[in-house]
Structures are given as C-alpha cells and as structure tokens.
Amino acid sequence: MADSKSPMNPRYQIPVATFKSKTVNLYHYILFFFMISIINCVPYVRSVRKDNLIRVAIICGVDSVSISGIKDQVFSSECQINLSSEIPQYFTSKNGFVFVNKKKYRGNLEVQLNNGKIWIINVVDIEDYLKGVVPCEIGGITQPLFEAAKAQAVAARTYAWSHIDQYEHLGFDLYATVKDQVYRGFSCENELTNLAIEQTRGQILTYRNAPVEAKYHSTCGGRTADFNDAWPGQAPPYLKSVKCTYCSKSPHFEWQKELTKDVFFKKVRNKLASIGTKIPFDELIKNIKLIKNRKSKRVLKLIIITEKNEYTIPGYYLRTVFGDDQDPGGLLKSNYITLKAKGNKVVIEGKGWGHGVGMCQFGAIEMARQGKNYQRILYHYYSGTKIKTIK
C-alpha cells in the first residue's frame, strides 16, 4: 500500500443542518437535540463520485499491448496497440469483460500515453474492483474465516474511496500493485471473497464521517505500530499501536537475519547514502543505537555512531537502511527489531512483516477463527472508527 495522503477528505463530509431562531424556548431545545441525534445517526457517507467507478492503472509504461473489447461498436479480438497506434483509445466490455494481454478484467479500458509510453487504465465499478483485490490481499479464505474476508473487504473499499483522484494528474486513481492495493482482475476472484464483498456492499470505515486511511499489513508481531513509526506527517488518531494476541501462528511472527559486521556496515553505509545521509569513507561506523517507541516497541530513531560523528535517522527509514535485495521490495521485513552482536556477526532479531500499522491480516484471520465478527475485528485495529455505508 502507498504512503499516506491526507486521512480526512472534506469532500466526504456530511452537510450539517443549522437553524436559527429569535425566541429560543423549550420546543427549540427539544427540536435541536432531536436534530443533533438524527445527524449523529446518519448511517452513510455521501460519495463524491456518483458513478462509483474507479480508474486503476493495470499496465504502466509499455511499448505494446494486446486488447480484446468493443471499440467503435465493433468487437475487436486481440487488437495490437503499439507506440505508433492512435492513442487514446477506448474499449468497452463484451458481456461485462475485457481482456488485456489475454488477462480478463471487468469494466472498460482506456489506452493512454504517459511520458511516451502506453498505460492501460481499467475503469471499473468499485465493488467489482474489490473482487480482484480482496483475494490477493488476504489470500485463500475458507468458510470458518469468512469474517476476516469481510473485514478485508471493508478495509480495501475504504482505501479505494479515500484515494480517489490520488493520481489525477496521470489520469487514474490507483495502481494495481503494492503501491496501492494488489489487483489482478477476474483471474484471482473466488466465490467466498465475492460473497464477503457483496455482504458488506458500500461499507467503509469512517472517522468523523470521513473515510479513514485504512492501512493494513501481514503480521504485526504482537503489537501494531503507531502511524509515525512507519511514516512522517500528522498521525490519524485511529492508527495507534494496539496489542494483538492473534498473529503468533503467522510464519512471519518472529524471524532472524545474520550478516557479518563488514557486510552489514557496508550495506548500511550505502543505504544511508540512498536516503541522503552520506558518511565519508574515512569515518568508520563503530556502533548503531536503536531508540524505541515505548508503546509499540518499534524503532523511533537510529543513531549511527562513527569515529567522528553521530548521525540520527528517523525510525521510518529503518526498513530501507537495513533492507537488502533479498527482502521483498528491498525493505527489511519490519521495524520491530533488536540488534545483537555475535562474534564478527550482526544478528537482527525481528517480529512481524510489513509496516505494522492498522489491521494485522494474520490477526484478523485468527480473530475470525475464534468467532469474532468483522466489525469487532475492524474496531480492534482502527480505534474510534465507525462503519458506515457510502451512497
């Protein structure tokens, strides 16, 4: 998932009713409290996009692509488009589906040119989009874990609604990768996750009547992270560290990584340069201190101690600084770690996988297994939020 944008989007606010009166009497007070109670009970958030369509970049920056769909009222099978083709082009679905490089998608397609390359945008109903997201994000779900799929559906729907127009300048809303949410179209759909989406249709998580920044991750390792453990900026009040006693069965709950000191310090030096902290080569790194967030146990600051200086790095860079090419996305599995020296080696003992903020997916699965419903799962990980239906 992408880094956070503003968690509160004023476009989603419900208009608040006001009334004026010159003579305020008991009747007015009663009416006032009656109206306030109605406003507080409004069960929905007004949608900014009336057609409920979302625009997802499914192919980014290629030289050629093959598309099957209806163009200018004629069905075109495996139409080859390359850089010399006329662009933009639009394809609508036949029986609800289009194909891109033989891969099946719901909705329609736009072929765009961005920076001299071909981009394919899938324009699809949000509920249909979710059918190609939820199974990719939560994995294979069985009937006893159905409530976890519903929790994931609400989290993914909330993410989609709160990121509409995110890349407006590029002509789409979301990437189809971990930059936003993994979306693989019709090929990854399954009946159970489709049912979870249907049974939670339109439901999103809100805070003060606006869609929340619904962050989620694989495994927290026993306690979720505070927002600022993972990102800079203003922390939304509902993304606070909470205890999670549910993910201990995850294969990522605890892990270890060992490197020789030479290799470790060399990698750290290179990674620090990549985030703009250049340590001169004649300064030997002697030690690294980790200052931790007392509540979440995540690293708040790294202090790199050399022979001549001390460099303080915010903890949200830790996964980059300690990550290497073997790690997915080049990031260390988490920033819930302890560093130990063992002879000429450095041992990283870690917990969890992912940024650790918001819903822990292994935790959600275990909560479902223990009989907790999707509302309980979501309210556990996103404190103080409310589920509402978008209209």
Ligand SMILES: [Zn+2]
């Ligand atoms: Zn957890």
